[in-house]
Amino acid sequence: MPTKARRWVLASRPQGKPKLENFRLEEITLPDLGEHELLIRTEYHSVDPGMRSRLSSASYAAALPLGETIDSAMSGIVEASNNEKFKPGDRVTGGFGWVSHAISNGRGIQKLDPALYHGKLRPTAAIGVLGIPGLTSYFGLLDLGHPEEGDTVLISSAAGPVGATAGQIAKMKGCTVVGIAGSKDKCDYVRSLGFDRTINYREASDLRAAIAEACPGGVDIYFDNVGAEMLDAAILNMNEHGRIVVSGQVSEYNRADNELHGIRNVTRFITHRLRMEGLVVFDYFKDFRAAQTEMAGWIHEGKLVYTEDISAGLENSAKAFIGLFEGENHGRRLIKVS
Amino acid sequence: MPTKARRWVLASRPQGKPKLENFRLEEITLPDLGEHELLIRTEYHSVDPGMRSRLSSASYAAALPLGETIDSAMSGIVEASNNEKFKPGDRVTGGFGWVSHAISNGRGIQKLDPALYHGKLRPTAAIGVLGIPGLTSYFGLLDLGHPEEGDTVLISSAAGPVGATAGQIAKMKGCTVVGIAGSKDKCDYVRSLGFDRTINYREASDLRAAIAEACPGGVDIYFDNVGAEMLDAAILNMNEHGRIVVSGQVSEYNRADNELHGIRNVTRFITHRLRMEGLVVFDYFKDFRAAQTEMAGWIHEGKLVYTEDISAGLENSAKAFIGLFEGENHGRRLIKVS
Numbered sequence: 001m002p003t004k005a006r007r008w009v010l011a012s013r014p015q016g017k018p019k020l021e022n023f024r025l026e027e028i029t030l031p032d033l034g035e036h037e038l039l040i041r042t043e044y045h046s047v048d049p050g051m052r053s054r055l056s057s058a059s060y061a062a063a064l065p066l067g068e069t070i071d072s073a074m075s076g077i078v079e080a081s082n083n084e085k086f087k088p089g090d091r092v093t094g095g096f097g098w099v100s101h102a103i104s105n106g107r108g109i110q111k112l113d114p115a116l117y118h119g120k121l122r123p124t125a126a127i128g129v130l131g132i133p134g135l136t137s138y139f140g141l142l143d144l145g146h147p148e149e150g151d152t153v154l155i156s157s158a159a160g161p162v163g164a165t166a167g168q169i170a171k172m173k174g175c176t177v178v179g180i181a182g183s184k185d186k187c188d189y190v191r192s193l194g195f196d197r198t199i200n201y202r203e204a205s206d207l208r209a210a211i212a213e214a215c216p217g218g219v220d221i222y223f224d225n226v227g228a229e230m231l232d233a234a235i236l237n238m239n240e241h242g243r244i245v246v247s248g249q250v251s252e253y254n255r256a257d258n259e260l261h262g263i264r265n266v267t268r269f270i271t272h273r274l275r276m277e278g279l280v281v282f283d284y285f286k287d288f289r290a291a292q293t294e295m296a297g298w299i300h301e302g303k304l305v306y307t308e309d310i311s312a313g314l315e316n317s318a319k320a321f322i323g324l325f326e327g328e329n330h331g332r333r334l335i336k337v338s
Numbered sequence: 339m340p341t342k343a344r345r346w347v348l349a350s351r352p353q354g355k356p357k358l359e360n361f362r363l364e365e366i367t368l369p370d371l372g373e374h375e376l377l378i379r380t381e382y383h384s385v386d387p388g389m390r391s392r393l394s395s396a397s398y399a400a401a402l403p404l405g406e407t408i409d410s411a412m413s414g415i416v417e418a419s420n421n422e423k424f425k426p427g428d429r430v431t432g433g434f435g436w437v438s439h440a441i442s443n444g445r446g447i448q449k450l451d452p453a454l455y456h457g458k459l460r461p462t463a464a465i466g467v468l469g470i471p472g473l474t475s476y477f478g479l480l481d482l483g484h485p486e487e488g489d490t491v492l493i494s495s496a497a498g499p500v501g502a503t504a505g506q507i508a509k510m511k512g513c514t515v516v517g518i519a520g521s522k523d524k525c526d527y528v529r530s531l532g533f534d535r536t537i538n539y540r541e542a543s544d545l546r547a548a549i550a551e552a553c554p555g556g557v558d559i560y561f562d563n564v565g566a567e568m569l570d571a572a573i574l575n576m577n578e579h580g581r582i583v584v585s586g587q588v589s590e591y592n593r594a595d596n597e598l599h600g601i602r603n604v605t606r607f608i609t610h611r612l613r614m615e616g617l618v619v620f621d622y623f624k625d626f627r628a629a630q631t632e633m634a635g636w637i638h639e640g641k642l643v644y645t646e647d648i649s650a651g652l653e654n655s656a657k658a659f660i661g662l663f664e665g666e667n668h669g670r671r672l673i674k675v676s
Contacts, residue, residue: 050608053605053609062609227604227605228604231604232600246604246607246608247608248608249604249605249608252604252605253605260602260603260604260605261602262570262600262601262602262603262604263600263601263604264598264599264600265598265600266565266566266569266584266587266590266598266600266601267391267565267587267590267591267598268616269584269614269615269616270584270585270586270587270616270617270618271391271400271616271618272616273615273616273617273618273621274615274616275613275614275615275616276607276613276614276615277607277611277612277613277614278606278607278608278609278610278611278612278613279608279611280608280609280611283611
């Protein structure tokens, strides 16, 4: 019997903030499974702000073509398999996007290891704290930030999945950690994770001064998920030899190429010997397994906490994505599909 | 008999481009030499664009106070000495600024080593290619740029002393080197140094496209002396894992804090895993001697060429400095004082 599936595709390219009309939910009929293929039913898919840049400019090499499935991580259950490495009932993760079902030849999907996934480590962690966001925190902070005991680490979008994890790892490394978030609730949450201090940027009339007050000894590492004015304000508070980890630039994603804000304070790179470096976590692919094992250990020991913000129903994917740019989410945003 | 000396001081803080009225040439009478002191007669002093930032904002920690001597490197001859380490006739360098004579207690000045300074290596090289500009090229390119054989290296202000030296070192490392300069003459000069290609930015209506044409395989290292629009155009041509060495930002030096241009394309740091790092050459102080010895070897072998742009007369120092921001100079700008 043919499988009916639903998927979200790119209907039109957003100008500025994405709108519902830029997305379309389609029903399709999946073909029969071929040799070595398996059918996966999605349990959860992720909703990622970084996806925004791929929706824009058709000139960008990685731009998503119109009519294509919106990309994301997903975790699901194998329903049928012609592949000897997978059997029905196996729990797997892959990058199939906002879909109810996917057919795979087995490449690029991972079986969840039951030795890791139990107790505090829920299967959803595979597309969150042990997936791309958590790995971004881990490699960004450790490999680009080089945290040393006593360093002051400033983190923007501190209540988001990347910032929250980066801050907890920085605490384990003996740093003083200051988080920036957009509401009192988020700031309370961030402090509950062990951050030393928080800045509610919506209440700060002068972000540079607010950072100076929260980081009286200056900033050694700025782990940036936001960009633009917030990055500029952080630069003016960096200590000599400070490191800026460019993890995300969410305040720029909805801007056209000719509207990008960027930063003004490049001369500071000379006077303060600053380093700024961008991160694409897939460059660390060969080290993923070791990092995931270490982070899983921290989670089981209770040293690393993760929070998920789960909406039910594939029909809500686009709305959940749009809400990311309103600062709605609290932790890793996921859609529970089935 | 008391020594009459002349010196240039900061008369007022420039707004925008510096003007003659911001500087004042004074005559002073130097005190008699104290214990361990020596009197140096300036032969040459340097004229440095990087000095501009110290003339501005009184709020900047390193700002030069009004009435103070304008800072620069100088080379001169010891005229009298109460210091057993120096004797009259010794040739020395130090940081005494735009002055005809200076009194020193011997700290921070260096005697020129006759084993290095002969033949192609003139004494003026001590405040040029073996001084701060050349050392900036050396450590910026090698320590921050990490040139590898086959890399494409793009250099702005390529006819200036920092860019010209950086380009020649990059050629020795097996790189393809492209220089940006502001006239046909400068471009001809830059190619005569062995640069593979040049871009005359005054004739390029679209700098991004001009760089793309000159660097068809993209840019691996951008050695930046200019900043702002030129830096932004370079960023759009960087290859993945490209390195940006922030050596100077001459297009920003005449701008007030609230007029800085900076860069727009920070999102590229993520998509292209870029690294941007600023340089203060004094951080490498302990390695200066080894670098100078290596560069002196290259000069004697004819592998590294340096050009000086020398004006006669201390009365011309301010005019020569102002001309730097008009792109007048060709190589290291020096004033021959006596």
